[in-house]
Amino acid sequence: MNGRHDEAYGVERMSNDDLWAKSAGWLADAIRMREVSAREVMAAHLERMECVNGHVNAVVSRFDDASLKAADQADKAVARGEEVGPLHGVPVSVKINLAVAGQVTDEGCLTYADDEPETEDAIAVDRMRDAGAIVNARTNMPDLGMRWNTNNDLHGRTYNAWNPDVSPGGSSGGAAVAVATGMSPLALASDFGGSLTVPAALNGVVSLRPTSGRLAAPAHAAIEGDVAVRLFYTDGVIARSVEDVELAFGTLAGAHPLNPSSADAVRGSAPRRALLIRGLPGTPTDPDVRDGLDCTAKALSDAGFDVVEGALPSLDEASALWQGVTYSEMARGLPPEVMAMFSDETRAWTAAVMAQAPLLDTHEVPGALARRIAIATEWSTLLADSPFIVGPVDPGLAWDRDFDSSGDLRKVAGELHERYKLTIAGTFLGLPTLTLPVSVNSQGLPVAVQLLSWRFTEWQLLHAASLIEKYVATRFTPVDPRIPSSVLG
Known part of the structure; x- marks a missing residue:
């Protein structure tokens, strides 16, 4: 698979000559300048898919004939001298x-x-x-997106790009693994409560969860009346670099009449101050995660940021209220016939999650949403002074691949929500969140941090993340997936 071993990190690095290993921005420029054809680019990604997807099961359907035909049309447009879009001829995968x-x-x-x-x-x-991208595949997710892991009875299990013994995350696990292993440079996915952030962190790629409601993405018709879906759901993007995420976000952003809260992208600047969250209350921080946070703080400090350590107001309450609103709505809105759609694993996990959650009665939901406004005011006051929050995605080690299907599931669910409380709180408040890898831990797995900022300030967030990425100066993906004999057998 054309890999070479990187002694510094113990992972497989790709040759720069492989088109499937190139960035979306590089590919778009090369196609536009006729240095490489869109067909060559697409063929390289399809061949890569053939080589690695059998090991990770990230892609569940592929469109070889249609994508190659679209690539031929893209090449003809360039040959005719037509003005083309910023992603002309670039492959993109789409979550199912x-x-x-x-x-x-x-x-x-x-x-x-x-x-x-x-x-x-x-x-x-x-x-x-419209920007010229070509859909080459669709990627896996847990049934109805109900888990922070990726497995279902229809398409099977997706394996982590770095180590198949640990979870790939979810619900956008297939999207993150496809990008991390070079099957597409960009992935469209979605997020309701960490579904972009968690798998991006576990697979060493970059994700952007935009401000809730920022992008035009009407909810699924079957659940479009649910308060939680309307408040917390968003589409988003996964790539291997901040630059590519920015390129894709610029394509996706913009007002649309079907979503009244969607908005055009507006660039701006912010004071160079950041609040560093070195740990989460009640949860130990792994030394490698702490080192990753220190590296991030140093990157921002060297870039001229004033980085101060601190804590976030009402963090536990925000996380608990997200659970209360979300799982209470599920408890009332998941009749037996809907629960029957789930795999046995997902049904058991959903029951465990709801059993440990602080469920709300219907009359309590308005009060929870009023508290949401109050907590948002606390955070916005903080962010007016320090426009960026930097913290861990998970202060602990990666979960094993069966973490949500074995053992005491209620206990696991409680611990999971404790460890992901920063991600969940950001989702509850609808804040834009960018996740990026900054190091590799002693287990040979990526360590990621997340940056949060105030609503509709994605461009500021992207700029800060680009400074961190430049400081780290390591390309973590694409990687060749590691397949132990226990999995192959």
Whole structure:
């Protein structure tokens, strides 16, 4: 698979000559300048998919003929001298809960496997196509996105790009693994409570969860009335660099009449101050995670930021209220026929999650949403002084791949929510969150940090992240997946 071993990190590094290892921005420029054809680029990614997807099961459907035909059309447009979009000819994968015209949106669920194909693209997919990107595959997720792991009865398990014995995360696990292993340079995915952040961190790639409501992405028709979905759901993007995430976000952003909270992108600047969260209350911080946070703080400090350590107001309450609103709505809105759609694993995990959550009665939800405004005011006051929050995605070591399907699931669910409370609180408040790798730990796995800022300040967040990435100066992906004999057998 054309890999070479990097002694510093103990992972496989790719040759720069491999087109599938190039960035989306590099590929778009090379195609536009006719230094390489879109067909060559697409063929390289399809060949890469053939080599590695059998080991990780990140891609669940691929479009070889259609994507190669689209690549030929892209090359003809360049040859005719036409003005082309910023992602012209660049492959992109799409999570299976986002509509792709002509394809079934099965969401990893056997019940939806025989649904009618979609008649049109999701707005995010449509905008990527308008920018010239070519959909080459769809990626795996847990059934209906109900887990921070990726496994389902329809498509099977997705394996972590770095080590198949640990979880790839979820629900956008397939998207993160596909990008991390070079099957596509960009992935469209979604987030409800860490579904972008967690798998990006576990697979050493970069993700952006935009401000909730920022992108035009109407919720699934079956649940569009739910308060939690309307407040917390968003589409987002995964790539191997901050620059590529910025390129994709610039394509996706923009007001749309189907989503009244969506907005055009506005660039701006912010004071160079950051609040460093070195640990989360009640949860030990692994030394390698602490080192990663120190590296991030040093990167920002060297770039002229005033970095101060501190704590976040009402962090535990924000995380608990997200659980209360979300799982209470699930408890009332998941009738037996919906629960029957889940795999046995997902059904057991969902029951465990709801059993440990601080559920709310219907009359308590308005009060929870009022507290959301109050906590948002506390955080916005803090962010007015320190526009960036830097903290861990998970202060502990990576979960094993069966963490949510064995043992005391209620206990595991409680610990999981404790460890992910910063991610969950940011989601509860609708804040933009960018995740990026900064080091590799003693287990040979990526260590990631997350940056949060105030609503609709994605460009500021991207700029700060680019400074960290430049300081770290390490390309963590793409990697060749490691497949031990226990998995191959």
